[in-house]
Amino acid sequence: MSSLLKGIAVGFSIAAPLGPIGVLCIRRSLAEGSLMGLHTGLGAATADAAYGFVAAFGLTAVSIFLIDKQLWLSLIGGVFLCYLGIATFLRLPPNDAASTERGSRLAAYVSTFLLTLSNPATILSFIAIFAAFGLGAYGSYAAASAMVLGVFLGSALWWIILNGCVGLLRSRLHQTWMRWVNRISGTMILAFGLIAVGNTAASWLQQAG
Numbered sequence: 001m002s003s004l005l006k007g008i009a010v011g012f013s014i015a016a017p018l019g020p021i022g023v024l025c026i027r028r029s030l031a032e033g034s035l036m037g038l039h040t041g042l043g044a045a046t047a048d049a050a051y052g053f054v055a056a057f058g059l060t061a062v063s064i065f066l067i068d069k070q071l072w073l074s075l076i077g078g079v080f081l082c083y084l085g086i087a088t089f090l091r092l093p094p095n096d097a098a099s100t101e102r103g104s105r106l107a108a109y110v111s112t113f114l115l116t117l118s119n120p121a122t123i124l125s126f127i128a129i130f131a132a133f134g135l136g137a138y139g140s141y142a143a144a145s146a147m148v149l150g151v152f153l154g155s156a157l158w159w160i161i162l163n164g165c166v167g168l169l170r171s172r173l174h175q176t177w178m179r180w181v182n183r184i185s186g187t188m189i190l191a192f193g194l195i196a197v198g199n200t201a202a203s204w205l206q207q208a209g
Contacts, residue, residue: 003143007150008157010129011048014122015041015155020081020192021112025159027088027185028108029166031178037166039105041159043112049152050117055126056144071200077118078196084111085190091182126151 021044029037116122130147 003146004150004153007052007147007152008154009150010126010147011045011052011151011154011156012158013154014048014125014151015044015158020189021116022162023185023188023192024084024112024115025162026166027181027189029163030170030181031091032108034163034167034170035105036108037163038160039109040112041163042156043109044116045152045155045159046109047113047116048122048155049148051123052126052130052148052151055123055130056148057141071203073118074196075200077115078193078200080111080115080118081189081193081196083193085186085188085193087186088189089183089186091186092179 021040025037025040025044028040130144
């Protein structure tokens with residue numbers, strides 16, 4: 001199997017498990033339109049590719065820095081998820097379909113990119129996977145580049161599929177359903193944020209003890 005295909009498989013498998021980013025993508029796609037959902041997913045795919053790049057090219061200094069600051073990054077990401085969860089829960093559904101497309105797609109992309117980067121433990125997964133494929137600081141740069149590109153394409157493929165499936169439901173949802181979509185997704189995102197903050201606090205207490 002070529003490095004590109006391996007990267008696609010890795011990117012797809014890392015993106016597929018449902019987490020806060022998946023919930024956020026579904027919510028934005030339903031409430032704000034398919035393009036908002038797609039930009040949300042592409043932000044996550046870009047972050048996956050960025051971590052893949054660090055792992056594939058053996059950027060040890062960057063890896064050490066990210067892992068060293070893992071607790072702080074996780075705390076920031078958890079607090080931001082809590083904010084997003086509360087804001088989503090309280091958000092009222094739009095009055096018309098046109099108004100759902102007015103949100104900033106760039107903001108959706110950047111916020112998801114930063115949220116995905118707030119989990120630097122992901123880089124350990126990439127390092128282990130790429131080492132198994134014989135890539136890293138002393139591997140082939142061409143193969144590493146193809147692998148990173150594959151990670152982005154595989155992750156993006158998952159978000160495109162998810163966004164397309166969710167988009168089929170959007171036209172069938174009325175105001176009452178959208179209100180519940182906001183409440184349920186907001187609660188789930190808040191729960192993910194509280195878990196992240198709780199795990200970070202537990203890690204700090206363990207280190208202090």
